[in-house]
Amino acid sequence: MTTPWPPRRSARRPLAPRVAAPREPVDPAWIGRRVVRRRAKGMDADAVAAALEDARFDARQDSRHEDLADDVRGPAELEEWERIDQLLAAAPAGTVYDPDTDDVVRAELAAEAAAAAAREAELREAARVAARADELQALRELGTLEQTEPRTRDEAARDELTQRAGGYVQADVDAWLAHALAAHRGHYRDPTAREEAAGLLTPPVLAHAALLAELARLVPDADVDQLAFAARLATAEPEAAGELAVLLARAHPAR
Template sequence: MTRMWPPGGTRRPLAPRVAAPREPVDPAWIGRRVVRCRAKGMDAGAVAAALEVARFDARQASRHEGLADDACGPAELAEWERIDQLLAAAPAGTVYAPDVDTVVQAELAIDAAAAAARGAELCEAMRIAARADELQALRELGTLEQTEPRRRRSRR
């Protein structure tokens, strides 16, 4: 014999669950990240050579109408230029390391703060949804007379 819960076999609809929102894809961020990974461990000469290749690729892409809206290519070129300037100002023999790049570290801190804020918002939304489920269950059991907030009477 199968027992149904709740007694009487009626199921109450649950409050809608809050799905974690998807982060939009940022092609420029991806382009910068790819450059940083490739540049890791490169010296000024290797970065200068990679910058020339990136400039050539940018010229080639500018000739194709389909690549006109691509944000990844210009971001990659700008990042190669930034890393080239960074190593040009550094002592001879310095290699690029994203771990000590202040721009990269600042971006990571901003991303971490944004992720923490999104996590807090999601946690609060889940708490509210769970509380709505509890209130609905209490109402169905007859132990709660009202689930909607009372309207305030205006004082005159």
């Protein structure tokens, strides 16, 4: 069955600029806790108790200054000295503080490592999506997009291309995905991928795919001109297009 495609544009569209990943914001409280742990390393209970008294004195002094009212590092340091003091008070006599064996520190480090790994994974995925968007853009310019098999996460590449265009609908990419979804091409051969598409594609694309699927069953030899209305209807009235697809499905329930 032949299917309609929007006219191909010859104007070259710019690729997405590559930008550096944003830096993590500085956390003064985190810095304060790290400073305390470095200072406390190797201290016994008496030394930590003395350092705690110094921290309390500093806190009282700071409370007199209005410009330090929003300071978070000082209170964080005081809380950390108090925590370490309690930790050593509950430990056997002669124990010295070692952040490497501190369960709280180890849990924080594990959480930080997990968060860093998650951020790295997000950056890798964003780079992969951007590269795929570049590839789809090149295929558009070559006029071979409609012959391309869609892959997993191409919905994200579609969003990337739409964002690059300032939010304007990319009719050819939307039509490509709708045709692939209707014909179960590429990763849409997997029923799970088709189910996930419902949450990844826009209502017009989903309505277009549903309408194309039913029309293909009813009129398998329909030509381009006869099916051209499907994309226009789905774009202008996606809800109506979806309802029409349901009605057409009822016209031939046997699958």
